[in-house]
Amino acid sequence: MTMRAAVCVRPGGPEVLEIRELPVPTVRDGWSLVQVKGAGLNRSELRTRQGHSPNVRFPRVLGIECVGVVAASTDPTMPEGTTVAAVMGEMGREYDGGYAQYALLPNSLLMPITTSLPWEVFAALPETYLTAQGALDALGIVRQGRLLIRGGTSSVGMAAASIASGYGLEIAATTRRQAKVDALTAVGVDHVLVDTGESLPASVHSVWAEGADYVLDLVGASTAVESLRLVRRGGTVCVAGSLSGWLIPDFEPIAMIPSGTKLTAFHSDNLKGSAGRTVLQRVVHEVEAGVYRPNVDRVFALDDIVAAHRHMEDNQATGKVVMRPESA
Structure with missing residues (x-):
């Protein structure tokens, strides 16, 4: 056969x-x-x-x-x-x-x-929503606060926005394309930031003067260091994507992580098999009910x-x- x-x-x-x-x-x-x-x-x-x-x-x-x-x-x-x-x-x-x-x-x-x-x-659903849910959990999100999603129109970014909207968070998300703004708004994003590569910090701080409480960075290696400066002091950055690769060149933790700011990561291998079954079944039910997209x-x-x-x-x-x- x-x-x-x-x-x-x-x-x-x-x-x-x-x-x-x-x-x-x-x-x-x-x-x-x-x-x-x-x-x-x-x-x-x-x-x-x-x-x-x-x-x-x-x-x-x-x-x-x-x-x-x-x-x-x-x-x-x-x-x-x-x-x-x-x-x-x-x-x-x-x-x-x-x-x-x-x-x-x-x-x-x-x-x-x-x-x-x-x-x-x-x-x-599986990889996308398991990664989104796991990354939000890794950020330690409570049912309020300000979340910035970098790489917002990726499948994981849109899933994370859908979940976070249900939590009642205020959400900002980035995209490089103006044509994708409406898609982000449709999944619950409050502030869509078109990232030209030059003015994102100013755009974020024009929305939230002190920065986000949480940053979910799905771009990864090329943006992780900048993301650490887009959260308020004491905020948390979770790197859970690798759209730009896996390695941060010349990374110096003491110099590059602001004092009190937290950097974490999530890998979807942590929710494979039986560990992910309950989470995925819940996601499926929420999609069937029209809660998640x-x-x-x-x-x-x-x-x-x-x-x-x-x-x-x-x-x-x-x-x-x-x-x-x-x-x-």
Whole structure:
């Protein structure tokens, strides 16, 4: 039995993703086979494709998350037909991930979920909302205060705005494109700041003279130091994204972290498997109830994975990009 998959054959541009016919993986102890119904696409997969992820051997089926149905199980608590989601755990890096019609995944990674959502909507939630919720928790947010989201029109940024709006926070969010302002307003952002790369500190302080209470930085390495100066003294910055890469060059903590200001981080690997199941099930219920927005930008077919990566790499997306295998 064979399946179709998008294989990253070597490091490079979007064109190194090739659609191939592969054998359906054989189930082994501790792992179950999932028929993939949808996979959210993530910018970390761009960097893996480009060759920046350590210890990744090519060819590799990318994809750090997916949703689907258990097709063959080695876990009696998750029989065939169970709806599941899976996130991280080295999917698409140490072993093949979600860019395929089937994925062989560790049982410990699978999260059984009850949902009536369409597959493309469900597929937009796991990595995005688990990261957003975890990052807001890492910030220590209470149900009031002022939150600045950097990288606001990323899928995680829009999810965080949706959650934070429900908390009653006053929210500001950045975007580099004027055309994306309305999308941020629609998810509960009070102040949309168009970041030209030159005047953001002045824009933030014109809204909040003392700065934000919290900054959720989804841009990452290139902006983290500046974000530390956009919070009030004693405020908190959480770096939970890597739109600009993973490393902060020449970082000097004592010189660069204002006294009393806190810097933390969140990685979605902390909410994989059973640790994330309760959170994700709650998110699914909130989306079904219309409280949270799924923020799906575009849905691509497996055959269009190259176009999907170009769409992400060119920063065209406002929200989550989703891939659906054609026959799933």
